[in-house]
Amino acid sequence: MKQDDFDKLRVQLTTAFPGVKSWLGRRDSTRETLATWAQSLRNTSLEHAVLVIEQMIDGKLPPPEPKEYERLALRIASEARKIEWSQRVSPVDDVPAWDERHRVQCRDCRDKGVRYVWPPAAMHAAREAVSEGREFSAYRFTACAVACECFRGDKFVDRAEPHLKPYPRFNANCMVPHSGGPPSEADVRALLDFFGQRKQPALFER
């Protein structure tokens, strides 16, 4: 709180507890004490400090004792913080509790069994562009789907329905992951890095 809020609080405190007021009046160093109190309460809102004083008046909190007057502002700050926290963590009833069953177990396919990679044609074009130092234009290519390495990918490799074509299994040695939408900068970077780092031709094509 700022100085003018502290002055309001001090009036409320000394009005509610005359013992505090006369103790302050008797001191040689009233000004220093008040400056120390203001410093102790600088991160406390007037609203919460007033609640503390009201609770001290109601008896919900112990009233100030003469032996703690010196450190009274610290106690008000600490009680105010507790009130503030208790208001913050009030229970939220309309939000459903976390359900472990909904946890994604495979980050690669987000449990769908399928993930996206750059298509073979893009792999060819990128490999040539890198080896010849040419620009690679990524936007001619759309991603293709492969079966994830996790067990959820199994059903896309061994297709039960005869009319469904089995997917190749993802293989990091010869495939480059793709986000699935229009190629992002990260998708293109991953593809070019793949060929930039390995001088051997990719094994994607059969």
Ligand SMILES: [Zn+2]
């Ligand atoms: Zn997976």
